[in-house]
Amino acid sequence: MVTIAKLFALLSVLYMVKEFLYPIFKPVSRKQKKRVRRYMKERKYSDLKTKFMALKKEFALKYVKNLIGSGERARYRKIIERLDLNIKPEEIRADQILYVVGAVILTVLMFSANRILGYTTGIFIVLGWLYPISELEKTIDRKNKNISLDFPAFYSMVYYQYSKSVNIYLADVIKDYIPNANPDMAEELGVMLDNMDYGEEYALKQLKKRVPMHYIIKFCDIMETRLRGYDNVTQMAYLKNEVDEFRIRSLEDELERRERSNARIQIVLVIVLIIYIALYYLFTILDSLRLFQ
DSSP states (O other): OHHHHHHHHHHHHHHHIIIIIHHHHOOOOHHHHHHHHHHHHHHHHHHHHHHHHHHHHHHIIIIIGGGSOHHHHHHHHHHHHHHTOSOOHHHHHHHHHHHHHHHHHHHHHHHHHOHHHHHHHTHHHHHHHHHHHHHHHHHHHHHHHHHHHHHHHHHHHHHHHHHHOSOOOHHHHHHHHGGGSOHHHHHHHHHHHHHGGGOHHHHHHHHHHHSOOHHHHHHHHHHHHHHTTOOOHHHHHHHHHHHHHHHHHHHHHHHHHHHHHHHHHHHHHHHHHHHHHHHHHHHHHHHHHHHHO
16 A cells, blocks of 8 residues: 555656646747747737838828828728728828839939939839829729629529518628628628628618629619618519629630630740741751851
8 A cells, every 4th residue: 555655646746747847848849949930020020010000100190191182182082991991091192202212212323323224213213103002903903803703693692582582681691692702702791791780771882882883883772772662673683684794794705815815825835936946947057057167
């Protein structure tokens, strides 16, 4: 019995050492070190980015607010609302100024090295002014394109659900469709779902305001009419036919674009092959001429 008690006491001591002392002196593995270093770098980069954004926002609100007109301010505000960005119009103008300053510094450096390089680099001053807005507009165009391509499938689900029963909630249809939607469409439907806390009609009006596209506007108008108690299944069927035609045209345009792209690639390959054959025979002829010299 004494031996068994001593054995249990020894096991207890070993267990306490393993649980409390060993983790303190346990060597850190190489993977853990890499993971910690990567985390520290990401955290440091995130902190620097946050500080830079705070300084840029302070600079924009303090000094740039007088450098933007009312028309441009309204335009930038629409872009911000469309992309749901947590910034102000002055920050977009601040980005333009920063890009232009950077381009001017680069142009001066290139001009001091070579005049031709300086004149060539000067174009970046104009591009620096246009870049922030053009990138935001490209993002909007990409989102609109993705939404327009995904909208026919979403509307088909809405149409078939409402054609079966009038006691259908649009929020339920949206929840069913979101897992199958592309990221841009899912984002807009998610915002619409959040807005439905204030009422379905409010959510439809906000969607129409955020995404002012032809089929989206017609869809919102039809759904608002249904909310007022009118049975407009016929109008929904007309829109369904239009949306199906749009989907077919989009697929045909995509097919034609790919065919043109493949044709261009084939032409480029043929040209490269011709150049390669011409160079091969040219060097063959030059080697033959050297033999006769």
